[in-house]
Amino acid sequence: MNKDFDLNRLVRPNVLQMKPYSSARDEYKTDGRKMTFLDANENPFENGVNRYPDPQQGKVKQVLASQKGVLEAQILLGNGSDEVLDLIFRAFCRPQVDNVITLPPTYGMYKVLAGLNEIEDREVVLKQNFQPDVDSILEKVDERTKLIFLCSPNNPTGNSFSEASVEKILKNFNGLVVIDEAYIDFSAGRSWLERLEEFPNLVITQTLSKAYGMAGIRLGICYASEEIIAVLNKIKPPYNVNELTQQRALERLSKPEEVNKEVQLILTERELLAANLSKMAFVKEIFPSDANFILARVENAGKKYEQLIEAGVVVRNRSNQQLCENTLRFTVGTPTENQELLKKLKELKA
Numbered sequence: 001m002n003k004d005f006d007l008n009r010l011v012r013p014n015v016l017q018m019k020p021y022s023s024a025r026d027e028y029k030t031d032g033r034k035m036t037f038l039d040a041n042e043n044p045f046e047n048g049v050n051r052y053p054d055p056q057q058g059k060v061k062q063v064l065a066s067q068k069g070v071l072e073a074q075i076l077l078g079n080g081s082d083e084v085l086d087l088i089f090r091a092f093c094r095p096q097v098d099n100v101i102t103l104p105p106t107y108g109m110y111k112v113l114a115g116l117n118e119i120e121d122r123e124v125v126l127k128q129n130f131q132p133d134v135d136s137i138l139e140k141v142d143e144r145t146k147l148i149f150l151c152s153p154n155n156p157t158g159n160s161f162s163e164a165s166v167e168k169i170l171k172n173f174n175g176l177v178v179i180d181e182a183y184i185d186f187s188a189g190r191s192w193l194e195r196l197e198e199f200p201n202l203v204i205t206q207t208l209s210k211a212y213g214m215a216g217i218r219l220g221i222c223y224a225s226e227e228i229i230a231v232l233n234k235i236k237p238p239y240n241v242n243e244l245t246q247q248r249a250l251e252r253l254s255k256p257e258e259v260n261k262e263v264q265l266i267l268t269e270r271e272l273l274a275a276n277l278s279k280m281a282f283v284k285e286i287f288p289s290d291a292n293f294i295l296a297r298v299e300n301a302g303k304k305y306e307q308l309i310e311a312g313v314v315v316r317n318r319s320n321q322q323l324c325e326n327t328l329r330f331t332v333g334t335p336t337e338n339q340e341l342l343k344k345l346k347e348l349k350a
Ligand SMILES: *Cc1c(COP(=O)(O)O)cnc(C)c1O
Pocket: 079, 080, 081, 082, 083, 107, 151, 155, 180, 182, 206, 207, 208, 209, 210, 215, 218, 219, 220
C-alpha cells in the first residue's frame, strides 16, 4: 500500500495554517428548537429564499451518503465539479512551485485551472488505445507533483481506463489521484467509490450535470477521505451551493428510478447512433463509448462540422486535440434529435 502518503505534507502551508471563515450559519448549530434568527443580516420576510442556505448542505449529503455507502464527512459539494476541481488545485498546489499531471486528450478544465492557479501542467499523452501510459506518468512525477488527473470515462474519447492502470498509479504515487467520474453512470464499469477506503490518496469527482440531467443547477460532488474533505471544506466559499440547487438536487436524488430510466434510454440510443454512424461512408472509425457521447473519426471533420451547423445541428469538433485528428464528438440526444442528426448527415454533400 501507500506507506509514504502524508496528507499534511501535500497541503499548501498557508492552507494548513489558516482558519476558515466562520459564517453565521456555521456558528449557530441548530438544536431542534424553533429559533428567531437575527444573526445573519438577512431580510426577515419569508419568500422561500430569504435565508442563507445550509453551508454544509446536510440534507443533500445525507441522501448521497446513504445512496453511495460513504460517510457525510467524506463528501464535499461545489458549484459544479469545476468549483470542486478548482478547490483541489488551491488547497494542494503552490503557485509557480508545484505541478500536476494530465493525460490529453482530456477534459479542458484541468489545463485552464492549472493556468489560472499558475501550476505547471505536465502532459502525458494517452496511448494509441486511449489508455494511460502508466510508466511515462510515473516517470514524470517529482517531489513537487501534487495531483494526477484521470478522467474515466474520458472526455472526449469516451473510454474508461483499465482498473490495473489506475490501481498502479494509485499505489505508486504519493500525491492525490483525482478520478473524474462525470460519466460514470453511463459506464458498464465500476465506480472507484467502491474502493475509497483502500487508498488514502484517492479523490473522486462526480456531478449532477450529465446522467442526472441537472447541468443548470451546478452541483458537483467530491468523495475522498475525511481528512482530505476537511482540508477542502476549510477553503470553500461558505455558501457555495445555493438553496434552489440544494432543493432541486434533493428532489431528483429522491427519484433514482427516473434517472435510471433516462440513462437506459440514452444507452439504447447510443448503441443505435453508433450502429447508424458506422454505416456512413465518411465515417472511418467509431470509438467505443462508456459515456453519453460518441467520438468518431471522419473524413474532413472541419467541413462536416460547418455543414452540420448550416443544417442546424451543433456537434463538437475535437480535431485539434492530440490523437483526435478529424474527429467529431456527438452527444446522444433524444430519439428524435438523433434521427435528425442522422438525416442531416445523410443529406450532406461530399
Ligand atoms: C461535463 C464534465 C464535467 C462536469 O462539470 P460540472 O462543472 O459538474 O458541470 C466534469 N468533468 C468532465 C470530464 C466533464 O466532461
